[in-house]
Amino acid sequence: MEQAIVNGYNDASRLLMENKLDAALAVCLSLLKQAPGNSAVLNLAGSTLYRKKMLPEAESLLLAANEIAPEIEEITLNLVRVLRKRKRIQPAINILEQRLACNPASSRMLSTLGEIFYYDSQFAAAARVFEQLLTIEPGNVDGLFRLACAYQECDMTEAAFDAYWKILALSPDHPDAHVNLAQIYKSLGNHAKSLELFQRAADLVPGDPAHASRALFCLNYTFAEGSRLLEKAMQWADKHTDCLSSDQPLARRKTRADGRIGLGFISADYTRHPVGKLFLPVLKCLDRDRFDVHCFSNVDIEDDMTALYRSVAPNFNEIHHLDDRSACSLIQSRDIDILVDLSGHSNGNRLGVLARKCAPVQIMWLGYFNTTGVAAMDYVLADEINVPPGQEAFYREKVLRLADSFFPYVPSSETAPAKRDQAAPINFGCFNDSGKINDTVLTAWAAILENVPKSRIYLKSRTFSDQWVKNLFLDRAMRLGIAPHRIIFLGPSDYDAYIKDYAKVDIALDPFPYSGGATTADALSTGTPVLTCPFDSFGSRLSASILSACDLDNLVCTSIEDYIARTVRLGTDHSLLTTTTDTLLRNFASSRFCDVERFTRNFEQVLLTTLN
Incomplete structure (x- = not known):
């Protein structure tokens, strides 16, 4: 019987590796009838269910496996992965802390706990965990980087600055350390050093457009002329996006039975970001009889504003987990006629999606104040003030003018503070x-x-x-x-x-x-x-x-x-x-x-x- 279970387990593992999920699950369930308390089979069945996105069922089996064999790290980590996916953060933290109480030197458990705290915006707690990890493994570059990120989120800028330089001493070609250091130098007003570090990161990962996007964004802080900004943007597009327009069938406008126009908005800032706050009133006000409105969200860490967007936009689609091709396919499946990009070259942008021309008309607005340089971007929205007549030559997109202002504003419900005594110093x-x-x-x-x-x-x-x-x-x-x-x-x-x-x-x-x-x-x-x-x-x-x-x-x-x-x-x-x-x-x-x-x-x- 034991050998039969071993053979069956090996067969199920092979099927899982081949992505034959139904067959792997069938073998696991058959084995569990013979040995319901086998933690290895429970773990494998739970992992298969996770891959099949059957999360409650996966959690149930992995909880059972963890109770039987709490000393096996792989089972605990698989269970925590399911809990995170189900957004059951506190149970995941409790399980890891219990495990660390028995084995406080487990670097895998510490690293996972730190990640959970970080992505739950508990940055101080994340920093403490990564500090503990580094007492065990002082040369752990990944742990040091995560600690530096946590320091940065806690506004401990000096500590983050020192940690990033320490990372570069240990690993000189660490692109993300270059990027985050560049962000610090930018916040200090040292744009020359910031641009140098962004460019170094782009050189280290030449196939990643995000690092070069950050360098383009940083140029907006400088007195660079419009011709230079256009040149740099088009160089970026020539390298990273202009070759993608033929990578996927172009979207075609379709006539809808209800006569409405498909209108999509793509952004990484459906959060308490200025773009998120400024766009929400417009989203609420759009004529839903005329427009079928969809939001495509590249938000990584959500907040209460994200939840508000979900309630206001019933067609709220997450694309953070999708690659560019899959995100483009999703957008095309929604029959979007006009797609408005709210990110440009800002963090979290999906210009690689837009480059594939996933809507017949693509427009940039609100989140970036320059040309994207992307050939597939048709228009940029502006007004007569922020892009005056004669400045159109510095945009690869066609400039469309809004009548009154670039965006509208809803004043806070807070009453205007009383002004100070005018006789006092200014x-x-x-x-x-x-x-x-x-x-x-x-x-x-x-x-x-x-x-x-x-x-x-x-x-x-x-x-x-x-x-x-x-x-x-x-x-x-x-x-x-x-x-x-x-x-x-x-x-x-x-x-x-x-x-x-x-x-x-x-x-x-x-x-x-x-x-x-x-x-x-x-x-x-x-x-x-x-x-x-x-x-x-x-x-x-x-x-x-x-x-x-x-x-x-x-x-x-x-x-x-x-x-x-x-x-x-x-x-x-x-x-x-x-x-x-x-x-x-x-x-x-x-x-x-x-x-x-x-x-x-x-x-x-x-x-x-x-x-x-």
Whole structure:
């Protein structure tokens, strides 16, 4: 009998390796009738059921196997894999912690537990587990990388920075360490070093378009000319995507029985990302009688906003687990006529899917402020401000103009904070990503602070929760003429606290050449004037577009010198500041920028023009 079970087990294992799942399961079930308590067969049957996506049944068998043989790591890890897939995170954690209590030196168990904590956004717990792993295996590069990522998510930037450099000392060709270091350098305003590291990662993995995409995205933080950005984007597309359009049959428009138009949106940001928050009101407002709306989600780690998207968009399709070809097939199966990309070259993009032309019309909007360079992308949405006439030559896509603004905005339910006493010293503020604050911006701010007596500037960014980052920033600011006591740092907070922090600010200063978008809208919603200095690039003109849509063109400057002069005047003329703030409060809520219904109807009309 024992030999028969061994032979049957070997047969089932072979069938599983050959992906003959039904046959493998049949053999396992037959063996379990003979030996119902055999942990090896229970484990194999559970693994087969997992492959067949029969998760509750797989969990039941693997729980039984784990109870019989808790000392066998493979069974425990298979059970945890099923629990994770079923989003039963706490039971998975409990099982691993019980196992580690018996064998605290198990590197596989520690690594798996750390991963679970990390992907459940329990980053501090993940860091503790990976620290424990590294006491056992100090040279474990994978464990060190995961620890560095956890540090980064905990805003322990210095610790993450040191860990990534340690990884590169142990493994100089580690592409992901180069990428994450590049992200840190970008947040420090060192775009030259960031670009160097992104490019190194791209060179190490030449077939991976994501690393080169990150380098393209980083160029938007610099004063690179439009011709250079177009050239780099087309080089990227020539290498990574333009060869894919013939890889799959092109989508053709189909006539639907109900006459509706298939409209899809593809994004990695159906989360509490600015794109996720800005797009949701438009999604809710779309005319469902005219459009059959689908969302295609490349979200890796979901949050409460993702759940909200699922409730608003019944046709919510996950594509994170699909390769590009399979994702394209899924989109084509939904008969999408117009596919709108909300990512461009930002993190998590699926330009490899779009390159296969999975919809007859493909449009870029909202998530990226430049050309993708991809031949299969037909249009880019903009308005007259962020892509002025004459700038179309810097886009491979055809530029389509939205009537009123690039996106609409729904003000927070929070009431606008009361402004400070106008007789008190002026407080400036910038709540943008610290990576947008380059030396040219700091030099302009130094001139402003020098000419507005006793003024200070509040800076709020996630990276400013780390003292090392603050010290580096202060050193740079001092070198450019700003005394440390003139800068007040505010760390990250939830959205309501972030909005309330504008009560500390009298005048918001927009960075350049990568201006604010949602941040500018948030400031205006609290009655805080924002001065901006647009350049030629799309990304530098977002705030100008918003201010124009609010009839606040007087806050749009014509040069850096004008930016300094207007800010100084506003900061020293209290009557002018009061008038400007009153006008802002009067204009904002009733502006076309805050009219989601009007924007969405215009948006729909622009989409319809692409089908003519």
